[in-house]
Structure formats: C-alpha cells, structure tokens
Amino acid sequence: MIGLFLSPLLPASIGGAIEFIFEPQSSNVTGGKKVGGFSQVIELTITQLELTVLALGLSMLVALPVGLFLGHRGTGELLAVGLGNAGRAIPELALIAFMAAAIGVGLLNVTIALAVLGIPPILTNTFVGIRQVDRATVEAARGIGMTEPEVLFKVEVPLAIPTLMTGIRGATINIVATATIAPLAGVLTLGDFIINRNVYGSNGVLAGAILVALLALALEFSLAGLQRLLTSKGLKLSAA
Amino acid sequence: MRITTKGGRAAAAVLFALILTLGVAACGSSNDSSSSEGGGGAIASNPNNGKVTLTIGSKNFPEQEILGEVYAQALQAAGYKVKKALNLGSETVALQTLKSGQISGYPEYASTALTSFFGIEPEEVPAAAQPAYEKAKAEFEKEGLTAFPPTPFASANAVGTLKKTADKLGLKTISDLTGKSEKLSLDGSPECRQRIDCLAGLEKYYQLKFKSFTPVDIGLRYTVLEKGQADLSILFTTDAQLSAEKDKFVILEDDKEVFPAGNVIFVTKPSVAKKAGPDYEKTIVEVQKGLTLPVMQELDARVELEKQSPAKAAAAYLKEAGYTG
Numbered sequence: 282m283i284g285l286f287l288s289p290l291l292p293a294s295i296g297g298a299i300e301f302i303f304e305p306q307s308s309n310v311t312g313g314k315k316v317g318g319f320s321q322v323i324e325l326t327i328t329q330l331e332l333t334v335l336a337l338g339l340s341m342l343v344a345l346p347v348g349l350f351l352g353h354r355g356t357g358e359l360l361a362v363g364l365g366n367a368g369r370a371i372p373e374l375a376l377i378a379f380m381a382a383a384i385g386v387g388l389l390n391v392t393i394a395l396a397v398l399g400i401p402p403i404l405t406n407t408f409v410g411i412r413q414v415d416r417a418t419v420e421a422a423r424g425i426g427m428t429e430p431e432v433l434f435k436v437e438v439p440l441a442i443p444t445l446m447t448g449i450r451g452a453t454i455n456i457v458a459t460a461t462i463a464p465l466a467g468v469l470t471l472g473d474f475i476i477n478r479n480v481y482g483s484n485g486v487l488a489g490a491i492l493v494a495l496l497a498l499a500l501e502f503s504l505a506g507l508q509r510l511l512t513s514k515g516l517k518l519s520a521a
Numbered sequence: 522m523r524i525t526t527k528g529g530r531a532a533a534a535v536l537f538a539l540i541l542t543l544g545v546a547a548c549g550s551s552n553d554s555s556s557s558e559g560g561g562g563a564i565a566s567n568p569n570n571g572k573v574t575l576t577i578g579s580k581n582f583p584e585q586e587i588l589g590e591v592y593a594q595a596l597q598a599a600g601y602k603v604k605k606a607l608n609l610g611s612e613t614v615a616l617q618t619l620k621s622g623q624i625s626g627y628p629e630y631a632s633t634a635l636t637s638f639f640g641i642e643p644e645e646v647p648a649a650a651q652p653a654y655e656k657a658k659a660e661f662e663k664e665g666l667t668a669f670p671p672t673p674f675a676s677a678n679a680v681g682t683l684k685k686t687a688d689k690l691g692l693k694t695i696s697d698l699t700g701k702s703e704k705l706s707l708d709g710s711p712e713c714r715q716r717i718d719c720l721a722g723l724e725k726y727y728q729l730k731f732k733s734f735t736p737v738d739i740g741l742r743y744t745v746l747e748k749g750q751a752d753l754s755i756l757f758t759t760d761a762q763l764s765a766e767k768d769k770f771v772i773l774e775d776d777k778e779v780f781p782a783g784n785v786i787f788v789t790k791p792s793v794a795k796k797a798g799p800d801y802e803k804t805i806v807e808v809q810k811g812l813t814l815p816v817m818q819e820l821d822a823r824v825e826l827e828k829q830s831p832a833k834a835a836a837a838y839l840k841e842a843g844y845t846g
Contacts, residue, residue, distance in 0.1 A: 309640035312717030312725060374738070381741050385750045386708075464711040465738040473736075477712040478613055479637050 297484035298491055308480055317474070317485055326492060329470040333457045333500070335392045340399030340452055348407025348448075352441075353433045355412060365405035371397060373459055377466045386467035391460075398459055399452035406448025410441030439513045446508040453504060457497050461489070471496070562598060562845035564804060570600035573797050578624035579607040580615055582739065583824045583831060584676070584759055584817070588628040588785060590835030595808035598845050599800050607831070612637055616788075619666065625793045629668075630676055630783030631657045636718055638664075643718040644726075646781035650675065654786055667791050669802050671784035672809045674759065674817040678719055678780040679772045680707075681756035681763070683746060687771045694776040695727055698753075702729040708745045709755030711736035719755055722779040746770070758782075761822035764815065785809070811842040 300306070305318030351357040376394045377386075384390055414437045422436045438445070461472030474481050474489030481489070575596055579589030589607040597603045606624050609615040612633055618624050631653040635641040639660040647653040654671045661668050680695050687693070690701055698705070713719035714734055723729045731753075737745055743762050746754045756763065762770055787805050794801055816838070823834040839845045 308715070310636055310712075310716045310718070312642060312721055314715065314717075314721060316715060378738070378741060378744075381737075381744050382748065385748050386735060386737050386741060386745055387750070464736045466741070467708075467735040467737055469711075469736060473711060477715075478611060480712050480715045 293483035293487035295487070298487040301481070301484045301488040302492065306482070306484070308482065310479055316481055317488065322471075322488075322492065325469060325471045325473060326496065328468065329457065329460050329463075329472075329493070329496060332388070332391060332395065332460045332463060332468060332470060333453065335388075336395035336456045336460070337399055337449075337453055339392060339396035340403055340456075341449065343396065344400045344403035344448075344452075345407055348404045349411060349433060349438070352408040352411025353429070353437060358408070358412075361408035362405055365401040365408075368397060368401035368404075373398060373462060374465070377462070381466065388468055391463045391466050391468050394466075395456045395459060398455045402451035402455065403448040406444050406451070407441070410444030410448070411437050413444065414440045440516065442508065442512050443516070446504065446511070450501060450504045450508075453500050454497055457500055458493060461493055562839070562843060564595055564598040564807070564844050566598060566600040567800055568600060570798065570800055571602060574602040574604060575625040575793070575797060575801070576604040576606055576623065578605075578609050578615055578618055578627035580612065580627075581608045581610055583761075584757075584821050585628065586831035587820050587824060587835055587838075588812075590831045591808060591812075591838060592626075592628065592787065592805055594832075594835055594839055595804050595844060596801070598839070599804045601797070601800075619788060619790070620664070622790075625797070626787055626789030628785045629788050631671060631786050632677070632718070632781035632783030634668075634786070634788070635660065636781065643722060643779060643781045648778060648782065650782075650784040653781075654784065657786060661788060665790070666788055667794065668786040668788045669805050671786050672812045672817075673784070674812050674814040675782035675784045676757050676759045676817075677775075677782040678713075679756050679758050679775065680723070680753055681746070681760075681770055681772050682753045684769055684771045686752055687773070692773055694774040695723070695729075695779075696776050697773065698727070698729055702731050704732055705752040706733045706735065706750075707731045707753045707755070708735040708737050708742060708751035710739050710742075713755050718780055726777050726779045743770070759814065759817050759821055761818060761825040764818035765822045765826050785812075808839070808844055811838070811844075 301317045302322050303319050305315035305321070308314070308316045348361060351361050373394055376397060377390060380390045380393065384393075411433075418440070419432060419436060422432045427435065460470050461475055463470040464473045464476055471489050471492050474485045474492070478486050577589050577593040577596065579585040586607045589605060593603045593605050606618070609618055609624075609627065612629060615624075615627050615629070616638060619627060631650070632643075632646050634657045635646050635653065636643055639657075641656075641660075647656060650671045654668065658668045680698075682692065691697065692701075707720065709719060714736055715721055717725065720731075720734055723731075735745065735751055742754045742756060743760075745751050756770070756772065758772065763772065787809075789801075820834050820838055823829045823837070824831050829837075836845075
C-alpha cells in the first residue's frame with residue numbers, strides 16, 4: 282500500500298511539495314478524500330495573513346505609543362529594553378494553553394499570544410530609534426518653537442523611521458512564522474500542513490514550510506518598500 | 522475561582538510537559554541509566570543480558586512515555602543496559618527512528634499502525650486484539666520489522682461530552698446525535714478533522730454534520746469542553762480524566778464501530794530481537810500483562826493529573842504488580 286498514497290513515510294521532495302500546492306493529493310488516513318491543493322492553500326494562506334495582520338496591529342497598538350513616549354522622554358530604558366527582552370522568552374504554546382482556560386481557544390487567544398511575540402522588537406526598536414536622534418537637532422527644533430508633540434512627530438519620528446521599521450519588520454517575521462501553531466488553538470493556518478504530517482504526508486509538511494517562508498518574504502519586501510516610502514529624502518541622501 | 526485553578530493547571534501541565542520533553546531530550550540517548558540489581562520481583566536479572574544495550578523509544582505524550590518507561594525499567598530489571606528516547610514526535614518519526622536503527626523498539630497502537638502506516642481503512646481494522654495484532658505484524662514484516670503480542674488495554678478515539686450535556690440531550694450512543702449534531706460543536710486534535718477514524722468517519726458513517734469543529738492541542742481538549750467552548754470532544758478511551766472525573770465526563774458508545782480500538786504492540790527489528798535473546802520478548806510480554814484499561818487510566822491519571830513523572834508512575838506500577846522487588 283505504501284507509495285500509492287501521500288505517505289508520511291516517504292521523504293519529501295520539492296517537486297512533490299509543489300504538486301501538493303497545486304493539485305489535491307490522496308492521503309492514506311482520510312478514507313479517500315483528497316487533501317491539499319490550490320483552494321486549500323489559498324484558504325489557509327488567507328487565515329495566516331489575517332491572523333498576522335491582527336496580531337501585528339495589536340502589538341503596534343501597544344508597543345508604539347509606549348516606545349514613542351519613553352523614547353521622547355528619555356526615561357524608562359530599563360522598562361523598554363528589559364521588558365522587551367523578557368517578552369521574547371515567553372513560550373508561545375504555554376501562553377496559549379494558559380489563556381485557553383481564561384478566554385478560551387480561538388482567534389482572540391491566538392491573536393493576543395502572537396501580539397505578545399510582536400511587542401518586544403517594536404518596543405525596543407522604537408525606544409532606541411527615538412533616543413538615537415541627534416540631541417542637537419532636537420534642541421534646535423525646540424529652539425525654533427516647536428511644541429513637544431511637534432518635536433516628536435516632525436523631527437524624532439521621521440529621523441527614527443529606519444530603526445522603527447526594523448522593529449516592525451522583525452515583529453512581522455516573528456508573528457507570521459509562529460502563526461503556524463494556531464491550529465493547536467482553534468485557528469486553521471498554513472501550520473495545519475506542517476502539524477499534521479499523518480494527513481498531508483511529508484510533501485504537505487514541506488509545502489507548508491515553503492508557503493510560510495514565501496509569505497514571510499513577501500511581507501518583508503512589502504515592508505521594506507513601505508520603509509523606503511516613509512523615509513525622508515534627507516536621510517536617504519545622507520545614507521548614500 | 523474554579524476557572525483560575527483550571528487555568529493554572531492547564532498551564533502547569535503544558536510547562537510540565539515542556540520541561541519533561543526538554544529533560545528527556547537533553548539526557549535522551551546519552552543517559553545510560555545503570556542497571557539496578559532488583560531482587561525479589563518476578564523479573565529475574567540475567568547477567569548475560571548485560572552485554573546488550575537497548576534503546577527504548579516512545580512518542581511524546583504521557584501514555585506513551587509511561588509505556589516507554591515500563592518497558593525500559595522492566596528490561597533493565599532483566600539485566601539489559603537500557604537507554605531511553607521517549608520524545609519522538611509522531612508515529613512517523615518513531616517509525617523512521619526505528620528503521621534507521623536509532624531505537625531498538627517502541628510501543629505503537631495496532632490500529633494506528635494499520636491505518637497510518639499501511640493505509641488500511643478503519644472498517645477493515647479487526648476489532649479484536651489478536652487478529653489486529655497479527656495483521657499489523659504481517660504488515661510490519663513486509664517492512665523488515667516485527668512486533669510483540671498486544672497489551673490487554675486498548676486505546677481508541679471516542680466522542681465524549683460533559684455528563685450534564687449527555688443527560689440534557691439524552692445521548693448514550695453516537696447515533697443519538699442524529700438530528701442534534703447540527704447544533705453542536707466539536708473539538709479534537711488538528712489531524713482529527715480529516716481523519717477517517719475521527720471527524721471524517723463521523724461524517725461518513727454516521728452521516729453527522731456538526732455546527733463547527735475546533736482543532737486544539739490534545740492537552741487542551743478537556744479545558745475546551747469544560748469551558749463550554751465545544752459541546753463534544755474527541756477523547757481517548759484511556760484518558761486520565763475519564764477515570765478521575767467519572768461523574769463529569771461521559772463517552773458515547775461507538776455503536777457503528779467507526780473508531781478502531783488499538784491495543785499496544787511493541788514494534789522492533791528481528792535483528793535486534795535476535796541479538797537481545799529470548800528475555801527481550803519475554804520481559805515485554807510479561808510486564809504488560811497487568812496493563813488493563815483501568816490500570817492504564819490510573820497510570821495516565823497519576824502523570825497527567827497528579828503530575829508524577831512517567832518514570833515514577835512506571836516504577837510504582839512495576840512494584841505494585843510485583844514485577845520488581
């Protein structure tokens with residue numbers, strides 16, 4: 282029987298994985314129903330993307346204001362950097378299980394768990410980015426009569442964009458890669474292919490990994506493009 | 522208040538499992554536990570066995586780890602040098618590890634072997650332990666492997682629910698769900714969704730449609746059920762909670778026999794068995810004689826609910842059943 286099916290026992294091949302992405306395949310545990318294929322790939326990719334955007338949005342909502350505020354004031358380095366680093370050490374799966382009893386499994390749970398992963402890089406990089414802005418420039422801005430919010434948004438933020446975006450890009454990669462564990466808490470993402478080798482076979486696992494990597498690259502390139510748009514002309518000149 | 526306690530418990534369970542896995546992974550194959558000269562038990566230590574080193578594997582969930590420990594400690598009592606690798610992710614990984622010679626053998630459910638490895642439809646899986654074992658053994662032999670006779674207990678998927686839900690809806694068998702399932706939600710492991718010996722089988726053979734299916738980590742199934750996030754859950758008949766909280770959870774009878782029962786068979790290589798001598802099979806078959814369904818549930822409960830280590834639970838079993846002194 283082995284070999285006729287999308288067997289979990291056979292080693293994966295790039296060709297097999299690509300076939301899995303486009304054509305539904307037979308599986309030996311589904312009772313004849315085919316699995317994989319383009320429509321399922323699209324469906325799971327959309328959920329993975331939705332989840333990533335939601336979690337990234339939530340982590341930005343929390344980390345950006347705090348990072349901007351602390352960076353501008355120049356205080357709370359310990360909080361911004363220390364908390365940021367500590368946050369990276371939280372095991373996702375434990376967090377999801379912990380919240381399962383309190384708020385249940387599902388989209389809310391996974392979004393919060395992934396946001397926790399996105400907060401540290403955004404918080405730390407925002408803080409550091411704002412702090413790194415040349416003090417003389419900031420003083421000059423105050424000297425010409427800018428209010429504090431004007432100093433922050435017209436001088437510090439534009440000059441900190443490269444560092445700030447580095448944080449957001451890091452958070453995005455963390456989140457999109459880790460969103461693969463969502464099927465363990467009620468949300469079907471591309472991780473379904475990776476977690477369920479018995480159903481999808483080795484080629485399915487490889488296909489899932491390839492798709493997540495492609496998605497991460499696509500997000501990375503889009504954000505790099507966005508960063509280019511947001512970076513002021515003066516900064517680009519000085520970098521060149 | 523109850524919820525908080527449960528939350529702590531679930532988190533602790535996961536953390537515990539993580540620590541355990543890491544611990545096992547860290548000392549896994551290098552931890553050469555010295556053979557203890559146990560006197561007075563039913564298993565006699567044979568000095569000739571000391572020349573043979575066996576590596577016992579298991580998948581990475583509590584029941585499997587307990588079984589791995591039971592076999593490992595029993596073989597050690599019989600005089601073998603024993604190493605453990607009780608953290609193999611899935612049956613696929615376990616089988617590959619066995620084939621490549623990294624482990625000597627590991628416990629597998631006959632039903633899992635037949636359906637997952639050999640592509641046999643659940644309805645073709647023999648319901649009785651002996652024919653299922655013989656069929657699995659024959660298939661394993663085609664792959665250059667062999668298997669020892671089955672344990673008394675069998676583990677199977679089952680549809681479970683809270684007792685109060687079953688009472689309210691008058692549910693005794695899975696067929697009783699007909700006409701009601703459309704309003705009920707179900708949870709289960711992620712792979713259950715598409716498996717014919719799980720959700721796909723309920724849909725095909727019982728013609729049931731559910732309101733929704735929530736995939737969850739197997740460690741979260743009871744939490745989800747208790748939280749009311751799902752009305753029904755795919756459980757395992759050996760689950761600790763089923764014996765520890767008898768008046769809280771019930772299993773619906775699988776009246777159409779869609780879920781094949783799996784007795785555990787120890788899978789190994791003929792070459793390993795030959796090298797290890799007769800005490801290898803003898804010890805394994807002997808030591809599993811006491812593993813009935815209530816005993817297995819009890820051992821699962823000690824590890825999953827009372828947080829004993831699988832090693833400790835296995836040692837207690839061996840002692841209580843008189844295998845070791």
